Amino acid sequence: MALPIRTFDAVVVGAGGAGLRAALQLAEAGLRVAVLSKVFPTRSHTVAAQGGIGAALGNMGEDSWLWHMYDTVKGSDWLGDQDAIEYVCREAPRVVIELEHFGMPFDRNDDGTVYQRPFGGHMQNMGAGPAVQRSCCAADRTGHALLHTLYQRNVRANTQFFVEWMALDLVRDASGQVLGVTALEMETGEVYVLHARATLFATGGAGRIFASTTNAFINTGDGLGMAARAGIPLEDMEFWQFHPTGVAGAGVLITEGVRGEGGMLLNSTGERFMERYAPNAKDLASRDVVSRAMATEIKEGRGCGPNRDYVLLKLDHLGPEVIEKRLPGIREIAKKFANVDPVRDPIPVVPTVHYMMGGIPTNYRGEVVAPRGGDPNAVVPGFYAAGECGCASVHGANRLGTNSLTDLVVIGKAAGDSVIRFLAENPGRKDLPADAAEPTLARLARLDGQKNGESVHAVAEELRRTMQAHCGVFRFPDLLAEGVRRVRELVQRVARTEVKDKSRVFNTARVEALELDNLIEVARATMVSAEARKESRGAHDRADCHDRPGFPNGRDDANWLKHTLWYHDGDRLDYKPVNLKPLTAESIAPKARTY
Amino acid sequence: MSGRARTRVSEADLRRLRWRCRRGMLENDLVLERFLDRHAATLDAEGLALLNALLELGDNELWDVLSGRRECADARLGPMVRMLREA
Ligand SMILES: Cc1cc2nc3c(=O)[nH]c(=O)nc-3n(C[C@H](O)[C@H](O)[C@H](O)COP(=O)(O)OP(=O)(O)OC[C@H]3O[C@@H](n4cnc5c(N)ncnc54)[C@H](O)[C@@H]3O)c2cc1C
Numbered sequence: 095m096a097l098p099i100r101t102f103d104a105v106v107v108g109a110g111g112a113g114l115r116a117a118l119q120l121a122e123a124g125l126r127v128a129v130l131s132k133v134f135p136t137r138s139h140t141v142a143a144q145g146g147i148g149a150a151l152g153n154m155g156e157d158s159w160l161w162h163m164y165d166t167v168k169g170s171d172w173l174g175d176q177d178a179i180e181y182v183c184r185e186a187p188r189v190v191i192e193l194e195h196f197g198m199p200f201d202r203n204d205d206g207t208v209y210q211r212p213f214g215g216h217m218q219n220m221g222a223g224p225a226v227q228r229s230c231c232a233a234d235r236t237g238h239a240l241l242h243t244l245y246q247r248n249v250r251a252n253t254q255f256f257v258e259w260m261a262l263d264l265v266r267d268a269s270g271q272v273l274g275v276t277a278l279e280m281e282t283g284e285v286y287v288l289h290a291r292a293t294l295f296a297t298g299g300a301g302r303i304f305a306s307t308t309n310a311f312i313n314t315g316d317g318l319g320m321a322a323r324a325g326i327p328l329e330d331m332e333f334w335q336f337h338p339t340g341v342a343g344a345g346v347l348i349t350e351g352v353r354g355e356g357g358m359l360l361n362s363t364g365e366r367f368m369e370r371y372a373p374n375a376k377d378l379a380s381r382d383v384v385s386r387a388m389a390t391e392i393k394e395g396r397g398c399g400p401n402r403d404y405v406l407l408k409l410d411h412l413g414p415e416v417i418e419k420r421l422p423g424i425r426e427i428a429k430k431f432a433n434v435d436p437v438r439d440p441i442p443v444v445p446t447v448h449y450m451m452g453g454i455p456t457n458y459r460g461e462v463v464a465p466r467g468g469d470p471n472a473v474v475p476g477f478y479a480a481g482e483c484g485c486a487s488v489h490g491a492n493r494l495g496t497n498s499l500t501d502l503v504v505i506g507k508a509a510g511d512s513v514i515r516f517l518a519e520n521p522g523r524k525d526l527p528a529d530a531a532e533p534t535l536a537r538l539a540r541l542d543g544q545k546n547g548e549s550v551h552a553v554a555e556e557l558r559r560t561m562q563a564h565c566g567v568f569r570f571p572d573l574l575a576e577g578v579r580r581v582r583e584l585v586q587r588v589a590r591t592e593v594k595d596k597s598r599v600f601n602t603a604r605v606e607a608l609e610l611d612n613l614i615e616v617a618r619a620t621m622v623s624a625e626a627r628k629e630s631r632g633a634h635d636r637a638d639c640h641d642r643p644g645f646p647n648g649r650d651d652a653n654w655l656k657h658t659l660w661y662h663d664g665d666r667l668d669y670k671p672v673n674l675k676p677l678t679a680e681s682i683a684p685k686a687r688t689y
Numbered sequence: 690m691s692g693r694a695r696t697r698v699s700e701a702d703l704r705r706l707r708w709r710c711r712r713g714m715l716e717n718d719l720v721l722e723r724f725l726d727r728h729a730a731t732l733d734a735e736g737l738a739l740l741n742a743l744l745e746l747g748d749n750e751l752w753d754v755l756s757g758r759r760e761c762a763d764a765r766l767g768p769m770v771r772m773l774r775e776a
Contacts, residue, residue, distance in 0.1 A: 133711050141713035141748045238749055258708065280708060311718045312711050346716055426756045431719060600704035 097276065097287050097531045101523070102128045104513050105274055105290035107261040107317060110138035111237070111502035112481025112509075113296030114244035116460070119510025121251035125517065128288060129248070130259040130277055132312055132605075136241045139298050139310050140502070143237030145213060146229030147193075147503070148496035149186035153207040154227035156218065159183040162228065164220040164682060166497060170490025171632035171649065172684040173330065173657070175673040178458035178486040182497075182504045189503045190230055198243040199232050215494045215689070229496040240499065260605060261316065263534045264293070264324040264477075267527045272462075272477035274526075275320070276534040280605065283598025285538065287531055291523055292513040294460075294478040295321065296506065299450045300616040302609075305555075305562035306345045307447040308337065317483040319612025321454045322619065323533065326464055326474065327659035327668065329485040330452035331616070332624035332634045335493055336567040338384040340446020342404035344431035348424060348443060353377045355420050357409040359388065360440060361396040367405075380689070385445045386635060389568035392444075399442060403563070406440035445567040449493055451633065452619075453485035455659065460484065460509025465659070470670035476516070480509040487657065490672075491632025540589075541607055547592025550607045557584050557610075557617055565621050570637045574625040581614075581621045582665075588614045619660040626667055629654040632687075646686030655684065696734035703729060706737065714748040720755050724776040739769035 106117045109131035120127045131138065150157040162183040167174055194200055194208060201209040210227040218226045232239035248255075261275040265287065274290040300315025301307030322328055339348040353359075358377045361367045371387040372379035379387075388405050397403050409417060409424075414437045417425055428436045455463050457471060460480045466472035481502045488501050564577025588610055593603045630639040630648030639648035659668040674681050707729070710721035732740070743751065743766055753759040754770055761770050 133709075133713070137711075137713040137748060139713050142715070235749055238747060281705075308715055310711070310713055310715045311722075312713075344715075344719055346719070423756065423758065426758070427716075430756070431716075597704075599701055600708050602704070602707045605708070 097285055097535075099287045099289050099526070100128075101289045102126050103290065103517060104128075104292045104294060105130065105288050106294045106296060107275060108138070108296030108298060108481065108483070109135035109245075109255065110140040110296060110298050110481060111240050111244065111499060112484075112506040113294070114241065114248055115503050115506030116294050116296060116478075116480055116510040116513075117253045118244060118247050118251060119507055120513060121248060121253040123514050125514070126254070128254050128256055128290070130256045130261055130288075132258065132260050134257055135245050135255065136238075138241060139313055140237045140241050140499075142310065143240070143499055144234040146211060146231035146236045146496045147190060147240070147499035148213065148216065148228050148494070149190040149230055149500060150183065150228055151187050151190065151208060151210060151230065153203060154210045157226050157228060159186065160679060161218055161220060161226065162186065162216070163676070163679060165216050166488065166494055167682045168221055168687055169215050169492055169494035169497075170487075171492055171687050172651070172655065173333075173487065173490030173631060173672055175458070175487050176676040176679075176681060177673050178488050180676040180679050181458040181508070182486075182488050182500055185504045186500045189500075189507060193240070193243060193503065196243050196247050198239050200230055201232060213495045216496070236499065260608065261320065262537070262608060264320045265289075265526065265530045266324050267524060271475040271524060273524055273530070276531050278605075278608070280600050283601065285531070285534060287526065289523075289526055291517055291520070292476050292478065294480065294509055294513060295454060295483055296479070296481045297483045299482040300613070301447045301450065303558065303561050303613050303617045303620065304334075304447040305558040306340045306342065306444045308340060308345055308347050309447070314609040314612050315450075315483070315616035316609065316612045317479065318454060318619070319615040321462075321479075322615040322662040325662070326454060326462065326477075327661050328452060328616075328619040329455040330487060330491070330623070330658050331619040331660055332627050332658060333451035333491045333632060334447050334620070335449040335451065335633050336385055336445040337448050338381050338388060338445050339407060339443045341427065341431045342399070342442035342444045345446045346427055346431050347446065348407065348427065348441065349421075350381075352407065352409060352421055352424060353384075355409075355416060356412055357407050359384070359443075360406045360408055361391045362398045362402065363396060367391050367396070382635065385567040388443075388445055389566055393570060393573075404442040404444045407443045408440040409436045410438055410440070444562075449498065450482055451485070451487070451489045451491065451493055452623075453483050454479040455657075456480070456484045456486050456505070456509075458486050458505065458508065459512045460486075460505050461512050465668060465670065478509040478513055480506040491634060537608070537611065541591070541593060541604070542596065544590065544592040547590045548587055550591045550593060550603065550610055553584065553587045553591055554606070554610050554613065556587070557613060560584065561617055561620065565624050568635050568637060569624060574621070577621045578625050581618050585614055585618065615662060618665060622665045622667065623658045623660050627654060627658060651684050698732050698734055698737045702737060703732070706740065709741075709744055712748050712751070714752055716752050717748055717755065720773060720776060724773050727776055728772065736769065739766055742766060743769060743773070
C-alpha cells in the first residue's frame with residue numbers, strides 16, 4: 095500500500111522549547127519547515143518548568159561562563175562532553191539576551207537587567223563558591239513564558255504547524271541517510287510520509303517508562319523509540335534524575351520544603367528511618383542520601399501499603415497553620431493525589447523520575463552521530479536532535495537545575511543552523527526508498543489485526559512497575575539482572591497488544607499502543623545499560639559500587655569514564671570515549687564530586 | 690448540567706476531548722483523566738462546551754483553578770470547575 099507523501103525542506107518533530115527554537119532558525123532562513131506536535135505547542139511539557147534558565151549573565155554579582163562550565167562538568171560527574179558543555183555555557187548568555195529581545199517577560203532588577211536567582215550546584219570561582227545567582231526566570235512560569243515567546247515568533251516567521259500529528263517512524267535509505275518520517279494525523283487517522291531533506295527530533299523526555307514520574311502523559315520517548323528502531327544507538331540511558339519525594343502512585347512532586355519545615359519519613363514499623371542513615375541531618379540529608387535510604391527500606395520489606403512499595407511522609411505534627419502558611423499547595427496535592435489530608439495523615443511517597451540525561455547521540459551542533467568505520471561520532475546525514483531527547487552530552491551522568499532550558503535553546507538553535515548548512519551543501523532531494531513506509535505499515539497492520547491480545551494499559555502498567563522496582567533510584571545487582579529478564583519478556587507482550595477500538599478519528603487507545611512501542615525501547619535501553627555499568631556515577635547509584643579509596647562515591651574512572659551506546663538489535667552495547675577536551679578552555683580533570 | 694433538556698455529545702467530539710485532555714503538566718493530566726473516567730459517559734453538549742472552554746487555559750492557570758488556588762475569571766465555568774475539583 096502506498097501512503098500519501100508531502101514534501102518539505104525540513105521536518106521538526108516536537109514543539110517544546112527545543113523544537114520551537116530550532117524551527118524558528120529554519121523558518122527565518124526562509125526554508126519550508128513542518129513542525130509536528132502531538133499536542134498544541136504551548137501544551138508541551140516545557141510549560142511545567144518553573145526554576146528558570148541558567149546563564150552566566152553576571153547581573154547579580156560576578157559570574158563567568160567558565161564557572162558555569164565547571165559546575166556543569168562537576169554536576170555531570172565528569173561524564174559530560176566538555177566541548178558541548180563549553181559551547182552551551184558560552185552561548186547561554188547570548189541566547190538568553192536574544193530571548194529577552196524576542197519579548198520573553200523575564201523578572202527584572204531595578205536597573206532593568208534580567209533578575210537571576212540562586213539554584214543548587216551553581217557556584218563562583220570554579221566550584222569553590224560562594225553560590226552564584228545564575229537562573230533567569232519569569233516568575234514561576236519560565237517554561238510557559240519561553241514556549242509562548244517562541245511560538246509567537248514562529249507564527250510570525252510562517253512556520254507551518256501540524257498540531258495533533260504523531261510521528262511514527264524514521265525514514266532512512268540504504269546509505270543510512272534520514273529522509274523524513276511517517277506520521278499519523280489524529281483528526282483523520284490518516285498516515286502520511288513526510289519527505290524531508292533534513293529531519294530534526296525534539297520530542298522531549300520519556301519519564302512515562304517509570305511508575306513514578308513528574309512527567310506528563312505525553313512524555314513517552316517517541317523520538318528515542320523511532321531512532322532505535324531505525325538502527326541509531328541510544329546513549330547513556332542508565333542516567334535518570336530522580337526527586338526523593340513524589341506522591342506514590344501519581345508521581346506528582348512534593349517539594350523539598352516539606353522536609354525543610356520538619357516533615358519526616360517513616361517506614362512500615364513507624365520508624366523514623368533517616369535517623370539510622372544520617373544521624374545528624376536525618377530527613378534533611380541530601381537528595382541522593384534520602385532517596386537511597388527510601389529505596390533500601392522498600393527493598394528490605396519495610397515499605398508501606400499492600401505492596402510495601404512506598405514510605406510515609408508525616409507532617410501532622412507541624413500543625414495546620416504551618417502547613418497552610420509555609421507549604422502552600424501541599425495540602426491540595428496530598429488530598430487530590432494521595433487521598434489523604436496531611437494535617438491528620440502521612441503522605442505515601444516514593445522517589446520520582448524527573449529528567450532523562452541520555453538520549454539520541456549528537457555533537458554540540460545537534461547533528462546525530464553514531465559509530466561508523468572506526469569513528470565513534472560519525473554524522474548521520476540528514477538527522478538532528480535537540481532538547482531532552484538528545485544527548486550532546488551536556489548533562490553527563492547528572493543534570494544541574496536550570497541547565498535543561500539552556501540546553502534546549504542553545505542546542506536547538508545550533509541544530510537549526512546545522513540543518514541550514516547541510517541543505518546549502520546538499521541542494522538536491524534524494525528519492526524515498528520504495529519501502530519507506532514499510533515498518534510503519536507493518537506495525538499498524540499488526541496492531542489492527544491482533545486477536546486475543548493483551549490490553550495496552552495492562553502491559554504499560556507492568557512495564558512501569560518493573561522499571562520502578564528494578565531500575566529505580568538506588569540499584570541492586572540482583573534486581574537489575576532480574577529486571578533485564580523481565581523487560582525482555584515485556585518486549586514479547588508489547589508485540590501482542592490489542593486495541594478493541596478500531597475507529598480512525600482521534601483514537602487515543604491506538605495512539606497509546608503506538609506510544610508503548612516507544613516506551614519499550616527506552617525501557618530496554620535503560621535496564622540493559624544500567625545492568626552493565628558496574629560503577630556508581632551521578633544518578634546511576636549501585637548498591638554494590640560504593641565509596642572506597644580510589645573510587646570516589648563508587649565511581650570507577652579507569653574502567654567506566656565512557657559513554658554507553660545501546661542498540662535495539664540484540665540489546666547490543668557499545669561504548670565511546672568521553673570528550674574531556676573543551677573547544678577553547680582548559681580541560682577540567684576528574685575529581686571526587688562532593689558538595 | 691442544568692434543568693434543560695440534555696443534548697447528547699457526538700462520539701467524535703468525545704474522542705477529540707479525550708485526546709485534548711493530554712496536557713503539559715502531570716497534575717492536569719491526572720485530574721482530567723479521573724474526570725473522564727467518571728463523567729465522560731454522561732457529559733452533555735453544554736458540559737462539553739464548558740470543559741472545552743476550560744481547556745483553553747494555559748497549563749499553569751488551569752492547575753491554579755483545578756487545585757482551588759484561584760477562581761476562574763469566567764463565572765460560567767463555575768459548575769464545571771466544581772465537578773473537576775471533586776473528581
Ligand atoms: C516539573 C518539571 C519542572 C522542570 N523545571 C525545569 C527548570 O526550571 N529548568 C530547567 O532547565 N529544566 C526544568 N525541567 C526540565 C525541562 O522542563 C525539560 O527537560 C524540557 O522542557 C524538555 O523540553 P523539550 O523541548 O526537549 O521537550 P518537550 O517540551 O517535552 O516537548 C516535546 C515535544 O515533542 C512533541 N512530540 C513528542 N513525541 C512526538 C511524536 N511522536 N510526534 C509528534 N510530536 C511529538 C510533543 O508534542 C512536544 O511538543 C523541569 C521538568 C519538570 C518535569
